[in-house]
Amino acid sequence: MQQHRALILRSNRFLGSSLVNKGLLSSGDLEAANEKFMDAIQSPELLKSASILTTLLYDLKVLDEARLLEHIVDEHSIGLIDLDYIDIRPLPSTEIDLSLCWASSTIPFDKVDDTYMVASCYYLSAPVVKHWEESLEGKVVWYSTSMVSMSRGLERLEEVLAAEKIAAEEAAENE
Amino acid sequence: MAYSVLILDDDVDFNSLLTDIFEQADYIVTSLEDPVEAVEVFARTDYDLVVSDYKMPGMTGEEFMITIKKLKPEVPVIMVSGFLENDTIRSLIGGGVGGVFLKPLNIFSLLERTSELIEESRRCQQNDQPGQASTDSESAVDVEGDLDFTFRSFPCKAQASIDFAEHLYHLRNFISTLTLIGPVGTQFRLICEDIRNFYASEKEHFIYLSPNSFDSKQVLSLFDVAKRSGAERITWVLLDLESMGAEQKRLVTSLSKSSNEFESLDIPSRTIFCVSGDLDELYDAGRIDENLYILMGTAEIRVPSLHECAADVAILAQQMVVDIIKEKGLGSVARFDASAREFLSKYLWDHNYEQLRAVVREVMESNPGDVLTHAAVSAALQSGATASPRARFEAQLSRSRVDYVRAASILFGRDMAKVSAFLGTDVSVVEATLK
Numbered sequence: 001m002q003q004h005r006a007l008i009l010r011s012n013r014f015l016g017s018s019l020v021n022k023g024l025l026s027s028g029d030l031e032a033a034n035e036k037f038m039d040a041i042q043s044p045e046l047l048k049s050a051s052i053l054t055t056l057l058y059d060l061k062v063l064d065e066a067r068l069l070e071h072i073v074d075e076h077s078i079g080l081i082d083l084d085y086i087d088i089r090p091l092p093s094t095e096i097d098l099s100l101c102w103a104s105s106t107i108p109f110d111k112v113d114d115t116y117m118v119a120s121c122y123y124l125s126a127p128v129v130k131h132w133e134e135s136l137e138g139k140v141v142w143y144s145t146s147m148v149s150m151s152r153g154l155e156r157l158e159e160v161l162a163a164e165k166i167a168a169e170e171a172a173e174n175e
Numbered sequence: 176m177a178y179s180v181l182i183l184d185d186d187v188d189f190n191s192l193l194t195d196i197f198e199q200a201d202y203i204v205t206s207l208e209d210p211v212e213a214v215e216v217f218a219r220t221d222y223d224l225v226v227s228d229y230k231m232p233g234m235t236g237e238e239f240m241i242t243i244k245k246l247k248p249e250v251p252v253i254m255v256s257g258f259l260e261n262d263t264i265r266s267l268i269g270g271g272v273g274g275v276f277l278k279p280l281n282i283f284s285l286l287e288r289t290s291e292l293i294e295e296s297r298r299c300q301q302n303d304q305p306g307q308a309s310t311d312s313e314s315a316v317d318v319e320g321d322l323d324f325t326f327r328s329f330p331c332k333a334q335a336s337i338d339f340a341e342h343l344y345h346l347r348n349f350i351s352t353l354t355l356i357g358p359v360g361t362q363f364r365l366i367c368e369d370i371r372n373f374y375a376s377e378k379e380h381f382i383y384l385s386p387n388s389f390d391s392k393q394v395l396s397l398f399d400v401a402k403r404s405g406a407e408r409i410t411w412v413l414l415d416l417e418s419m420g421a422e423q424k425r426l427v428t429s430l431s432k433s434s435n436e437f438e439s440l441d442i443p444s445r446t447i448f449c450v451s452g453d454l455d456e457l458y459d460a461g462r463i464d465e466n467l468y469i470l471m472g473t474a475e476i477r478v479p480s481l482h483e484c485a486a487d488v489a490i491l492a493q494q495m496v497v498d499i500i501k502e503k504g505l506g507s508v509a510r511f512d513a514s515a516r517e518f519l520s521k522y523l524w525d526h527n528y529e530q531l532r533a534v535v536r537e538v539m540e541s542n543p544g545d546v547l548t549h550a551a552v553s554a555a556l557q558s559g560a561t562a563s564p565r566a567r568f569e570a571q572l573s574r575s576r577v578d579y580v581r582a583a584s585i586l587f588g589r590d591m592a593k594v595s596a597f598l599g600t601d602v603s604v605v606e607a608t609l610k
Contacts, residue, residue: 006458006459009458009465009468009469010455010458012469013468013469013472014472016472016473017472017473017474017475020473020474027349027350027351027473027474028350028351030472030473031350031351031352031473034469034470034472034473037469038465038466038469041465
């Protein structure tokens with residue numbers, strides 16, 4: 001996770017500024033969230049889950065997620081998706097870096113031809129969008145999703161990847 | 176030469192403010208509060224321009240203007256008012272007003288327009304033409320009213336500077352931190368003065384801290400001074416943050432959180448961070464640490480470059496001229512001619528405000544007379560005085576290098592082999608340097 005430290009800092013900083021600029025959050029609330037965020041990133045155990053969005057939604061309870069999602073859909077004309085209804089599997093031609101998914105609250109969940117379907121809670125954070133579009137060579141259709149949906153999606157992806165790893169190890173032993 | 180201006184406003188305070196503005200710009204001012212008296216005085220005195228309020232008892236500004244235009248149509252009139260309907264503005268324009276300015280005034284624009292109108296009026300009189308210069312069409316009239324507040328660091332004739340000013344005004348009540356991110360040479364101090372001027376209260380204190388002197392002792396000392404003079408809130412302005420040392424950056428974090436050595440500061444405070452350059456690049460280069468990087472993200476605003484505000488540049492330059500003239504106690508206000516103004520507007524200004532200021536100062540140092548030309552500006556740009564700090568530093572190092580080679584040459588009796596061995600370079604390099 002430490003390898004994504006700069007992206008974590010940048011994406012959270014950018015998201016906070018975007019939320020304030022778009023009138024979805026007050027500067028004072030962002031400041032309080034930033035304090036907690038800085039505490040979190042000092043701890044290697046907490047770094048994985050360090051997110052001002054989580055703090056704003058569940059800890060400080062100062063951000064209305066429904067309003068945020070509505071804003072993203074209205075202003076940026078991207079789709080909304082609930083990952084609970086998606087069969088999340090590692091994409092065949094993509095080496096998914098799970099830590100990057102956690103760091104950016106983003107999952108590429110499907111691929112049609114050369115185009116990836118990517119769900120994110122950080123669509124308002126330009127560094128996240130830029131990072132993924134560069135790594136997927138720009139062929140991305142973006143979706144917004146809720147933090148609950150993202151967390152469950154990432155946990156399921158972890159399980160799938162762990163099961164695949166065990167299966168691969170067993171297959172290697174049998175050979 | 177000094178021009179004469181008649182100011183008419185029944186509001187004593189505002190009349191006094193206008194008088195100060197014009198007198199400081201070296202105009203000879205007659206200030207009156209009664210429109211009837213003003214008509215009488217106007218009839219028997221030669222004025223170069225009239226500035227009138229619109230709403231006055233007994234006679235509106237429009238009625239006053241119509242009356243004096245019948246007496247001397249060649250004298251331009253500027254109207255000032257708190258609020259005017261569009262229909263009223265159109266009517267004023269139809270009646271021959273040369274400029275409509277809404278309160279609070281943009282002083283830069285007011286003085287700029289005053290100067291333009293007088294210049295046009297004089298030109299028309301010299302050409303023996305009717306004195307309706309600049310009032311024939313709406314496009315010739317400078318209607319200043321884009322901002323509802325006073326803003327001086329940019330004249331706000333360009334969309335980028337208007338957007339910036341409005342964004343800054345919107346953020347003026349920031350609670351704890353505000354970050355100004357601008358290109359190299361940005362006028363951060365002037366911008367922060369604008370923020371301070373958004374507040375009428377004398378109890379709002381701004382304290383400027385820069386890398387040259389910033390330490391905890393200085394902060395505590397300045398805090399005591401502010402407290403003794405009745406400050407109820409302090410805004411710490413941290414200039415050149417990217418150039419501060421590691422210990423200074425730690426102090427910045429503590430100061431903005433009122434923690435550690437600053438826990439005892441018992442007056443509410445907030446912080447403005449001023450940074451030149453791209454914040455992400457500074458973070459990547461390690462010049463801004465993680466704490467500051469996040470701390471600075473609460474409320475941030477990008478300052479436009481002069482290149483983005485081309486329509487502002489000539490006005491800014493003219494204001495700098497006025498400042499220099501005041502500083503030097505000169506008698507008349509030199510003005511940029513049309514070609515110089517166009518050149519100023521089109522130039523890229525890589526080092527922004529500071530570069531423009533250096534150029535204007537260089538132009539004024541050359542004793543250019545009353546008209547500042549394109550050639551004078553070009554010459555100033557080419558002189559070393561207005562070069563970038565990097566270029567100046569390179570030139571200084573180059574001169575030092577030559578001095579060292581000469582000194583070594585004297586020391587070793589002009590034995591080039593010894594000199595080159597001493598300096599660790601080739602004989603050819605030493606010889607070329609000495610030439």
